Amino acid sequence: MAHGHDSKEKVVYVGDSRVRKRNAMIPPDYSAYPGKSEAFVPNFLLKEWMVGAVVLVGVLVLVMQEPAPLGYPADPLNTGFIPMPDWYFLFLYQFLKYPYVSGNTFKIFMGSIVFPGIFFGALMLAPFLDTGKERRFYKRPIASSLMFLSLIACIHLTVVSWMHYQKELTDKNIIPEHIKREQEAEAAKKAGGEGGGAQKPAGAAQIVAQDDPGYQIYQKATCVSCHAKDLKGVSGMPALRGIGDKHSKEEILNIIKNGKPPGMTAQYDANIQKGLSAADIDTLADWLAKQKKQ
Numbered sequence: 001m002a003h004g005h006d007s008k009e010k011v012v013y014v015g016d017s018r019v020r021k022r023n024a025m026i027p028p029d030y031s032a033y034p035g036k037s038e039a040f041v042p043n044f045l046l047k048e049w050m051v052g053a054v055v056l057v058g059v060l061v062l063v064m065q066e067p068a069p070l071g072y073p074a075d076p077l078n079t080g081f082i083p084m085p086d087w088y089f090l091f092l093y094q095f096l097k098y099p100y101v102s103g104n105t106f107k108i109f110m111g112s113i114v115f116p117g118i119f120f121g122a123l124m125l126a127p128f129l130d131t132g133k134e135r136r137f138y139k140r141p142i143a144s145s146l147m148f149l150s151l152i153a154c155i156h157l158t159v160v161s162w163m164h165y166q167k168e169l170t171d172k173n174i175i176p177e178h179i180k181r182e183q184e185a186e187a188a189k190k191a192g193g194e195g196g197g198a199q200k201p202a203g204a205a206q207i208v209a210q211d212d213p214g215y216q217i218y219q220k221a222t223c224v225s226c227h228a229k230d231l232k233g234v235s236g237m238p239a240l241r242g243i244g245d246k247h248s249k250e251e252i253l254n255i256i257k258n259g260k261p262p263g264m265t266a267q268y269d270a271n272i273q274k275g276l277s278a279a280d281i282d283t284l285a286d287w288l289a290k291q292k293k294q
Helices: 040-065 087-095 105-129 141-171 177-193 213-220 223-227 249-258 268-273 278-289
Strands: none
Touching: 087 105, 087 141, 105 141, 213 223, 213 278, 249 268, 249 278, 268 278
């Protein structure tokens, strides 16, 4: 051939410039390039979009079947609420509980900014730091080891955080807000089916002696922050309606002074600091003892 080419050399034509390309969607002929036999746009990209659409539909179906649990509106007076982040931040939430990243300002800064910044920064730089062409993970020991260690650490911290949360709920005898709301909705549904949504379930305890001075003292006491003004309890905390059926005045007074494990701490001194007197607390205990089912 001309230009010094060997006449025995095999000539492979990629496309043919003599044929006018009328359809722009026809990909060029890549047969001379093994492993690159498909155009990225639109063929390969269209497949990726289709897979993404299927995944998106699947996620939407799961969301409709299992909606996100909703709690009560935020209440700054609710001291029994246990805040929890979304599941994908549980590992970081648990990490911040350890003493070497909590306590003083410097440790908090290191735990919340520096260490997470190094971790996520390393993930962003990984493609630039590990430029090897080998794709099999067992032939990339450093990158694979770091990946597995990070994955194990995240899973471990997530599980520990969730177990600690469940234990805290059990120790403090707290029902999560979304579960309590479901129970209330189910109870309201049953009550509505038996004779109207506004009707209260039979036998439900009501507030007794609202004209008693003890009720006014209760509104000023620390009890309200956990047990609510209507005595129904806040965010999983126990209700005080019908408490007189369970405890006498002396027992209630003892609980106020000494607390009740595992969830309730002593409230006597806190109420004194709020301006209540010993006589007021005695009147409060007497009024609470009157809260019985009629």
